[in-house]
Amino acid sequence: MNNPTNENSDLERKLIPVVTEIKPVEQGRSLVVVIGINEYVHWQKLKNAVQDAIGLQQTLIDKLGFSAPISPLINEAATKLAITSLIEDQLRDELQGDDNLVLFFAGHGHTRVDKIDGKIVGETGFIVPVEARGPKEVWGDYIQIDPLLQSISRLPARHILVILDSCHSGFALGEAMKSFRDAVRYEKDLSSRISRKVITSARREQLALDGGPIPGHSLFTGTLVDGFNWGKADLDGNGLITSSELGLFIQQQVAQASQSNQTPDFGSFYFDDRGEMVISLRNQSFDALKARAFSAFQTGEFTIFKELVEQLINFKPSNAETLYLEYRLRFFENNFERAIEIIDTLLALNPSPGLIPLSQNDLWDIRGQIDCWKPVLAIPEVGFPLEVTVLVRDALGTPDELEAAKEIKFGSLTAYLIEHKKIFRLRITNPTNSTIHVYMIKIDSNGYFQPVTLWSNEDILIDGLSSKETQLSYSFVQTGSVGTSELRLFSSPKRLRFFLFPAAAGTRYGSIEKIEEKDLNNIRMKSIYYSMSKNL
Structure with missing residues (x-):
């Protein structure tokens, strides 16, 4: 292929506002x-x-x-x-x-x-x-x-x-x-x-x-x-x-x-x-149902997503694409025993690359982590004691240019729209009278989850967030697939080794840190959903 020219086009962009309708007009072939x-x-x-x-x-x-x-x-x-x-x-x-x-x-x-x-x-x-x-x-x-x-x-x-x-x-x-x-x-x-x-x-x-x-x-x-x-x-x-x-x-x-x-x-x-x-995508074929189900999940329409997945399970219960979507459903429902069964089945099926959004390596990584993470992942979103604000800025901007991310209704969720390659950070305030330790995992739009380091300041990582203290998290860059991703924040009154040395990708059933029941009962969780903005 020959070298391209260095000239740049100056093309006019325009927004065309329209109203969504329910049924398309009849078309030809x-x-x-x-x-x-x-x-x-x-x-x-x-x-x-x-x-x-x-x-x-x-x-x-x-x-x-x-x-x-x-x-x-x-x-x-x-x-x-x-x-x-x-x-x-x-x-x-x-x-x-x-x-x-x-x-x-x-x-x-x-x-x-x-x-x-x-x-x-x-x-x-x-x-x-x-x-x-x-x-x-x-x-x-x-x-x-x-x-x-x-x-x-x-x-x-x-x-x-x-x-x-x-x-x-x-x-x-x-x-x-x-x-x-x-x-x-x-x-x-x-x-x-x-x-x-x-x-x-x-x-x-x-x-x-x-x-x-x-x-x-x-x-x-x-x-x-x-x-x-x-x-x-x-x-x-x-x-x-x-x-x-x-x-x-x-x-x-x-x-x-x-x-x-x-x-x-x-x-x-x-x-x-x-x-x-x-x-x-509205016909009742397997492929149309599958596409509509995935789209419903990515746009936060979880009631519709569940209905469509149940139809797919009745249609082709052992199909790898059905199993992948059922895994997403069971994970969302906190039914981790069934989620583990599905991952084991997908590993045995060894679907061809690209057939489902998760690779074989992704499946192994999830399988290696999910046994120890399932008690934490099942914690409901109740009583989170900290105040959290999502802030964004341009990649070339300065920390002083951080501003509050746009929050919108996203299907049945409230989510933040963050443009591709924008830098975003969490501003976390502890309004309580006690020190609180804060940890985080990320669940991406394809269903892959992993623990994420929240703090660049090692003192906060070890000693926790002091009473009345406000700190900024690491800077994160918005990349990945269009769709809904989730951050789960976990608070604890004490430092937990489980979060400092978690089971991570590549564990493969090896010796992993377990969380104690007494510590689990004191953890509180907050979900933050975000999606890539549709306007580049």
Whole structure:
């Protein structure tokens, strides 16, 4: 992949306020067409582009009711002539006026920066077909994206979503795309209007990763498949995923991923009338129920979550995905005996990587800790004696710039919204007349829990928080998945070795510290729920 240009786009962002409705309008067929190229003739070969194309197609077909009326263009079939004919001939003949089309490309992308007398006068984005010559640029062998989007925009479908997973894909759109960062929630009128939306895997100065945490997929497409598979892209938990809601989800998740230097972009292109493709999770198939259940949990709708999990247990009780969701339910209900049984079953099943949000190592870590932690985790939230305020600031800000985090109603919870990569700290005050020791564990949005060091000041760690004293916790950085995470604070009138030397990840059933019953009875707990803000 060639080096990207260093120029930066200045794109206007806008918020579109809408009203959530209950039932989507009837739509036509939902179709998916994919192009994937690993085996380039002259360009560097890729590892996952073909798997990305086929994997996304199968996810949309198997789980969300799409169909694939046109065979994928894979490797040697994805020539410049074939890609052009796909748009101008096959899709034009196939599509009908009420159809939804997802068109996906995975392969190389490129940018040409045009200069006159040393001054940049324009940029042109390209996708690279399989036979394109290289490594020296032969621009006539590539496909210009702006004219390609013009042709796509004129196809007769009501809703078209173009997804480009290629290096430098974000440059590509130039004046063709109006870019924005806000998820348009479902509104009946929006799904009747024409929509032309595009999601790109990287901005034009960035390289898109060909691999990621989900085996066989790039970081971008793996996250996209995961968003559909588990309903994570349903950011507002209404059982519907709009095209721009999907764009915001993928942008947040990929931008924050470990080792990622790419930020996807999304927006509209020619002939868009502020409409939205709407992908429903509301049918009663196993995959739709599973996605809705996970989305309900991530948005704090625990009553709905429990109802859906019970349906899944009746549907496929031994399925690894059902077991994972039941584990989340039993953990939330403090039914740790059943949670342990489920973890043991999942360890025996050894689900393939990426099938559930917890890895095999995560499962072993949880199993190693949960036996000794279950009495503490079961403590109810009653009578916590300390005053706690959640404070946030920008990563580059100073401690003096800390301000109170925004607290909102989040499903059945009250939670704090904390933007990605914001620094947050807890301000803890002891209003009592006695010294109190304070400890903490974190339960992340995937259900992995671990003890967390609360204090940077070792004196407080050992001696406790004195009467009438106020202290700030360690600084924490908001990272991880979109969804609900939890901090549990525990107070005790005495220093507890159990918390100072806890069972931690990697214990694997070894010798671990146990908490005594008399100490357990004096512990009080407070839960703090927080979620990543949906506005980057």
